[in-house]
Amino acid sequence: MYISVRDRPTTEKNKATSTGTAARPPVGRVVIILGVVSMLTDISSESVAAILPLYLTVVVGLTPVAYGFIDGLYQGVSALVRLGGGWLADAADRPKWVAFLGYGVSAIARVFLLFATGAAGIAAVVTADRIGKGIRTAPRDSMISTSTPTEHLGRAFGVHRMLDTIGAALGPLIAFGLLWAVPDDYTVVMVVSLAFALMGVALLGLLGPDVRAKREHTGPTPPPFRWRDLTDRRLRPLLAVAGGLGLLTVGDGFVYLALLDHADVTVTWFPLFYVGTNVAYLLLAVPAGRLADRVGRARVLVLGHLALVGAYLCSVLPTSTVAATVGTLVLLGCFYAATDGVIAAVAGRLVPVQARSSGIAAAQTVVALARMLASAGFGLLWLLLGPATAMVSVAALLVLAILVAATRVGRLDGAVTTAA
């Protein structure tokens, strides 16, 4: 299924994404709507995330150390929920309404945040928000996958991730704008955040097309979803490649800490690292997606990890300058642009149509779990070898992994893809 945006009033956003694209068909309406839903939701979640540490410590009087322990625990839960969301979307062939459920859960969590007091209450609300995110991600990505022709998948995911990241960048700005206007009143941020979340839910519910991969599939009716579909011979190498590279993807936190380890970079800049990475990501998401469509998505996914190698090395350059810092952040943004949307684009085509959401969920879960392990292991390495040696070691291992993964690229990009 493919819906042109020409049949709806042109907005600033799709004008921007379609400038100079006379030769290419415009980005699908589904992608734009889901992108705006994600943007509104990210404004909502990131505006709260930006104030939550201050709110918890200054107003609630919570010791964040305790909160941190709880937080780590739920990372694993989120990965399992993601698989569940994918399964539900496939089994019912209703990705829109499963995604709606996920967005809804997060929006309801915002209502409770207004009334939550104490550590346990807030931890519960944050968990509900995480669960909502876990539920919705794979069904939403499968809708993008189903509604886009294979040759433009990279670009479609690029546009979605760009809109999503714009929301992530706007959220903290809105939060601090509000706190500037109404000093120390965190409920104002929470109320506005709730309003954005509800807008996102309303947009998806009312205007989000009910994309149903199985029903709209041309040809013989696909069989019901079975977990065995995830052992598809085409998907397996992707899971292996993504998992293997994920094991060498240490958290951004470590890269930022490595930057901070230099004398010239003061801690004052720390919050800006996150902003810088996001800006680079949102600017590069669409070009990286288009490049992936042209030269092969698996190739860009694997070679995109070279940007991560660059970021590792750049973060521990002996002569630390502003240029090295900016370079590190741009490379990190480049890495996300080349991998985050692209892996969903690849995964959605390597499983039978009735397993699309689950296939995407499986790839994303493998990546998330591998990265969790990587961060835990790297913490140890960091302490044993020191930041510079640890970073350089991981960079070297990652180069090796990329070389091995590169041998699978041809097979992945050449695999028979499931039709949209």
Place this chain on the structure above:
Amino acid sequence: MNLSPRARVLAFVGIVVALVVAAGVYVLTQGREVRAQRGADPEAVQTPVTEVVDDPRIVFRHTGLDNELGVVAMVPLDDPGGPRAFTGVSCDRVAARADGASCLTIDRGVVTTYESHSYDADWDEVDSSPLPGIPSRTRLSPDGTLVGTTSFVSGHSYMTAGFSTATEVHSFDGSTSWGNLEKFDLVIEGKQVRPTDRNIWGVTFADDQTFYATVATGGRTWLVEGDLDARTLTSVSPDAECPAISPDGSQVAFKVDVDPGRKIVWQLAVQDLATGYRTLLEQGPRGVDDQVEWLDDDTLIYGMPRQDEPGVTDVWSLETTPAAQPQLLIEQAWSATVVR
């Protein structure tokens, strides 16, 4: 729902308009209310700084929601509920000695920054340095030459979020820094350990070399004795957080989680450093989360948030006996230290 496309668009626009109006009205009303509140004078009776500054006093952060919110204030030690003197200096955490004060601040903005300041006895700034995160605790050594700070560092990572603490010691004038105490050698129950998950918080100084603090690792907390010259932290006993050493140096007071497991319920306890004998202050506050201060060798003071007024706190006192009941000491106050 069998709505026409047009009806769906209209419904969506209607919802957006309703949400924007509702949120807008809320923000404007709250804004007006908060501005009115912040324009008002404090309820407490005021007195000039010169009236208080020469005698033993309690220095604290004023937390009344008025035009002195966050400003450091002082009351006479012998009349804590009496008139308070405002210094004009704003701090989120403050600790004072006779010759000066350590003041941790949050500078809110699109990029929120945190700083540690040193002020002399006349509240003129001597030194300032950036902090890596949200201020949590600060203390000065007895002679005021050393500053300990604890801040919460929130991990701004794309995939994960977590918290850790950064606890640092530097000289009052900023000339020397011992850096993050995580880099000190850690000895727990006689064994040198190098855990990756260690977190350290809540420094209290015995003198200019020896201090006490909390180390957390493997889900457990430890009271540790630190040595600035040897750069070591050595465990004294388990299950103690945010220690505070008594004026005579013989006891430490700290928080204890009396309900171990998922939920954290802190109560206060004191421990004799010579014998290791610990007394839980059973009638003391439940759910207290502050680094206590000693009013005298038999009495603690600590801050508690008000249940019904978010952001407002009071300072309470508690004698160090199991049967002692908390007494309200200073209203609308936080981060109190005693200058003798």
